[in-house]
Amino acid sequence: MILAVLFFVALALIYATLYYFNHQTPLPKDCENIKAECHGCHDTGCGNHPSHDIKKGS
Amino acid sequence: MDLSNLFVMFITFTLINNVVLNQFLGICPFMGVSKKSSSALGMGAAVTFVIVAASLVTYGLYYWVLEPADLEYMDLITFILVIASLVQLVEMIIKKTSPGLYKALGVYLPLITTNCVVLNVTLNNITEGYNFAEMLTYSIAIPVGFTLVLYIFSTIRERLELSNVPQAFKGNPIALIVAGMMALAFSGLAGLV
Numbered sequence: 001m002i003l004a005v006l007f008f009v010a011l012a013l014i015y016a017t018l019y020y021f022n023h024q025t026p027l028p029k030d031c032e033n034i035k036a037e038c039h040g041c042h043d044t045g046c047g048n049h050p051s052h053d054i055k056k057g058s
Numbered sequence: 059m060d061l062s063n064l065f066v067m068f069i070t071f072t073l074i075n076n077v078v079l080n081q082f083l084g085i086c087p088f089m090g091v092s093k094k095s096s097s098a099l100g101m102g103a104a105v106t107f108v109i110v111a112a113s114l115v116t117y118g119l120y121y122w123v124l125e126p127a128d129l130e131y132m133d134l135i136t137f138i139l140v141i142a143s144l145v146q147l148v149e150m151i152i153k154k155t156s157p158g159l160y161k162a163l164g165v166y167l168p169l170i171t172t173n174c175v176v177l178n179v180t181l182n183n184i185t186e187g188y189n190f191a192e193m194l195t196y197s198i199a200i201p202v203g204f205t206l207v208l209y210i211f212s213t214i215r216e217r218l219e220l221s222n223v224p225q226a227f228k229g230n231p232i233a234l235i236v237a238g239m240m241a242l243a244f245s246g247l248a249g250l251v
Contacts, residue, residue, distance in 0.1 A: 004131075007127075007132060007136070008139075011136060011139040011140070014139075014143050015142055015146070018146040018150070019146050022149055022150045025154060027160075028153060028157030028160050029157065
């Protein structure tokens with residue numbers, strides 16, 4: 001049981017580390033505003049939904 | 059290792075037991091990333107790469123770590139974390155080494171983390187008891203079939219955009235009807251092997 005918990009924690013730590021380093025890695029040039037082709041479905045919680053492109057105050 | 063068996067396996071999982079049209083997995087990217095054929099190919103390439111890499115890692119992890127330690131019941135959570143970690147690693151490497159490749163398919167990589175096809179392939183490699191060659195063949199055949207169907211569907215959808223479709227059927231309704239017809243068409247390949 002303890003081994004299973006330790007194994008899970010180790011995997012979670014590896015994922016967290018890679019996630020952190022991935023988001024610290026700068027985007028290549030000309031790739032700052034790329035988005036997946038999306039015309040918007042009902043899932044507004046998705047990061048690719050066009051509603052997230054609306055800027056505040058506009 | 060019988061090459062003819064591996065070839066039959068490849069044809070079976072690419073066309074006959076197609077992951078989208080027969081097993082009904084990966085429907086979300088199938089519907090969401092198929093409006094343009096260029097994005098369909100990008101998604102297919104990214105899925106192929108991630109599935110093959112994830113299969114190799116999870117296969118080794120299961121037989122070299124989980125099974126010797128009697129932790130086989132941890133396979134589901136282990137594979138989920140491995141796939142998520144692998145996608146982060148691949149995205150990081152592509153950002154650093156190949157900006158062109160990142161521009162082409164980097165945006166799809168986070169979408170693949172939640173793609174059930176990847177988890178299905180890694181789990182089936184274990185439950186079906188495949189040896190290494192069979193695992194590799196299965197892991198290549200499934201995403202090739204996924205890409206093929208996704209590309210065909212995207213070309214049909216591109217033509218539908220220019221067709222005179224009744225208002226009530228525009229968009230997803232006609233797309234789902236087309237997907238059903240494709241599934242019927244592919245079911246006709248059942249007697250191929």
